[in-house]
Amino acid sequence: MRMISVRLDDATDALLRQICARTEQSQTEVIKTAIAVLAEREEPTPAATAAAMELIGCFDSGEGDLGRHHARHLRARLAAKRQRVQTVG
Numbered sequence: 001m002r003m004i005s006v007r008l009d010d011a012t013d014a015l016l017r018q019i020c021a022r023t024e025q026s027q028t029e030v031i032k033t034a035i036a037v038l039a040e041r042e043e044p045t046p047a048a049t050a051a052a053m054e055l056i057g058c059f060d061s062g063e064g065d066l067g068r069h070h071a072r073h074l075r076a077r078l079a080a081k082r083q084r085v086q087t088v089g
Helices: 010-023 027-040 046-052 070-088
Strands: none
Touching: 010 027
């Protein structure tokens, strides 16, 4: 089993002691529980956050398959840009 040392400021130390007294657990048990709770939190993905904010699909590009075929659209736009640069240059 690995042992670590943690430096706590006075306020955090007081909180830890209060939690230990309230829950009748050792400092080790409280810290292990806190780590387990943090590990179980599910952070939303950027896509889920954008969907929740109704940002996905909020702009109409006129091209219905941008998400599904983004690589194809990107290649086409890069090729068009190269042609413009070659024509001008």
